[in-house]
Amino acid sequence: MAISRRADSLDLGVPLDREGAHRSLGGHLRRWLPIGIGILMAVAMIVLAAAAPLIAPLSPSAQYSDAVLKGPGAVERHLLGTDEFGRDILSRIIWGARVSLQVGLASVFWGFLVGVPLGILAGTRGGALETAIMRSADMLMAFPTLLLALIIVTALGGTLGNEIMAIGIALTPNFVRLARSLALTIREQDYIMAARALGGGQLRVMARHVFPNALYALVVVATLYIATAIRTEASLSFLGLGIPPPTPSWGNILSEGRQYIKCCPWITTFSGLAIMLAVLAFNLVGDALRDLLDPRLRGE
Amino acid sequence: MLQYILRRVVVAVPMLLGAMSIVFFTMRILPGDPCVAIMGDQATTEALADCTKNLGLHRPLAVQYVDYLWRSVQFDFGNSLRQGYPVSEYIARMFPHTLVLVLSSAVVAALIGIPIGIISALKRRSPLIDYPLRIIALLGLSMPVFWLGILLLIVFSLHLNIFPLIGGGDLDGVIHMLKNGEAFTSPRDFLAAVGDVLHHLALPALALGFTLAATVSRLSRSAMLEVISQDYIRTARAKGQVERAVIYKHAFRNMMVPLLTIIGLFVAVALTGTVLTETVFTRPGLGKMLVDSIGARDYPLAQGAITVFTMIIIVVNLAVDMLYAVVDPRITYR
Numbered sequence: 001m002a003i004s005r006r007a008d009s010l011d012l013g014v015p016l017d018r019e020g021a022h023r024s025l026g027g028h029l030r031r032w033l034p035i036g037i038g039i040l041m042a043v044a045m046i047v048l049a050a051a052a053p054l055i056a057p058l059s060p061s062a063q064y065s066d067a068v069l070k071g072p073g074a075v076e077r078h079l080l081g082t083d084e085f086g087r088d089i090l091s092r093i094i095w096g097a098r099v100s101l102q103v104g105l106a107s108v109f110w111g112f113l114v115g116v117p118l119g120i121l122a123g124t125r126g127g128a129l130e131t132a133i134m135r136s137a138d139m140l141m142a143f144p145t146l147l148l149a150l151i152i153v154t155a156l157g158g159t160l161g162n163e164i165m166a167i168g169i170a171l172t173p174n175f176v177r178l179a180r181s182l183a184l185t186i187r188e189q190d191y192i193m194a195a196r197a198l199g200g201g202q203l204r205v206m207a208r209h210v211f212p213n214a215l216y217a218l219v220v221v222a223t224l225y226i227a228t229a230i231r232t233e234a235s236l237s238f239l240g241l242g243i244p245p246p247t248p249s250w251g252n253i254l255s256e257g258r259q260y261i262k263c264c265p266w267i268t269t270f271s272g273l274a275i276m277l278a279v280l281a282f283n284l285v286g287d288a289l290r291d292l293l294d295p296r297l298r299g300e
Numbered sequence: 301m302l303q304y305i306l307r308r309v310v311v312a313v314p315m316l317l318g319a320m321s322i323v324f325f326t327m328r329i330l331p332g333d334p335c336v337a338i339m340g341d342q343a344t345t346e347a348l349a350d351c352t353k354n355l356g357l358h359r360p361l362a363v364q365y366v367d368y369l370w371r372s373v374q375f376d377f378g379n380s381l382r383q384g385y386p387v388s389e390y391i392a393r394m395f396p397h398t399l400v401l402v403l404s405s406a407v408v409a410a411l412i413g414i415p416i417g418i419i420s421a422l423k424r425r426s427p428l429i430d431y432p433l434r435i436i437a438l439l440g441l442s443m444p445v446f447w448l449g450i451l452l453l454i455v456f457s458l459h460l461n462i463f464p465l466i467g468g469g470d471l472d473g474v475i476h477m478l479k480n481g482e483a484f485t486s487p488r489d490f491l492a493a494v495g496d497v498l499h500h501l502a503l504p505a506l507a508l509g510f511t512l513a514a515t516v517s518r519l520s521r522s523a524m525l526e527v528i529s530q531d532y533i534r535t536a537r538a539k540g541q542v543e544r545a546v547i548y549k550h551a552f553r554n555m556m557v558p559l560l561t562i563i564g565l566f567v568a569v570a571l572t573g574t575v576l577t578e579t580v581f582t583r584p585g586l587g588k589m590l591v592d593s594i595g596a597r598d599y600p601l602a603q604g605a606i607t608v609f610t611m612i613i614i615v616v617n618l619a620v621d622m623l624y625a626v627v628d629p630r631i632t633y634r
Contacts, residue, residue, distance in 0.1 A: 030431075154326075239579060268454075279441075
């Protein structure tokens, strides 16, 4: 490919914080505030999902016949209102965090686990193997993430495992490309030559030298892909292809609420807000980490 | 240059082939027999066998595969299982709807994204301007288009009653009037029809455009940052050019070159966005057609829609790479 994508252009070998030593308090604040807020939001989300049974005020599937389509606070026990079956929206959103985060984290883990070794292999070995790996990745890249995930989920059916796999596969080529471009830079470094000269085998060089040096940049991008994965999961559920109801996911709560936007806009509003905040949290962290890593993007 | 273009084409062909193979084989592992989907559970074995034969599904997979590739190249995707008529006809009818949505959201994205990106880059040392703009961009990036769409519908369609809730307007009528010349003989009717289409288009284009604007603004920002650190900008300033001229005459034109490269990425993101946008706004188009066909288990239609989506993305990327080589002669194929 003639044109490198922006995510591929992370620059290694640049001192991380050149001016860090004489940075003003405001400068520190500006630099660390977004990442702090992002991490705080992400951690809160993970705690919420993990402790859903303890935190959720009511059961996500319990139906209250006296409170069908009630607005936020109309009935005291339903802080964010109820849906058409009299289920508590707040509890459903808290439980829905489980699906979103599980899919978000697990699918990125999948993409990382499959994509990074392939990319490093391609970048370090080169030759026909590189061509084969990169052409396969390009082929998958021809599909936008959502479209590819949509095809796979349609073929396999909408379960949690299938959704993770579908989004994982859709993200894999991104990791392959990034890992390859990082490996291409790293393999030219003197320490790689030194490791080879010391008799390090190819596998050892890849695992002990190339991978650790690429890890930083890979983790940054992985954080951004968690945001993509969460948004993709929500989109699939919204299109009715994700985890089927009654299991709550943010996308299917929003999709079910669509029919009631006239009378009861709270269903779609709060579930959409949850999706946005989750995506925002990981975008904030990933963005701030990337700015820290790549001084060129800061424009300073 | 010619060699570069040829090599890009040579790379694009197997990519297209591979992507189409993925579509074909995934569609083959879909659950459920297409014939059962057409004829219902009650169909007799003979009727099902007949149907299988008519659809050519009794042939070996390899034969079906080659047949699919050969027909797809000719834009023949078979007949829709539900509607009966050719998939290509259906696609041809839906394509203009999706095209106007993508184009209008591109305009919205450029109008919002490019100025935000430029201002954010130029004012990067004043946190009171740069930060709010970057937060807006981040919100746009994090906001799912279907949620923004619903919020717009709640406010502008349901409460203020300014824009229609569903539909895409009579785009077919507009195209028809353009074809038979009525657009020029009775311009008033034509303008009314165009107005109706735009009326239906406003909210979807705004929703999709805003979410795309985030990407555009970030890329504009980094493109501008890159350009203003170049020597020719310093030269322009040293010549005594006023800052406004430096930005508009020198920096702006040069930052558009890197922005060109994202058109390919942009089309891919926008096309995905149309799947969600058309569903939210119940607008006709390729994206909604794809979702509906999957729901109805109309496999030829789904297969045709996905194939066309992929073809568009690959061809646009190819075109952009070539355009880029023409605009920036420093690019050579690695």
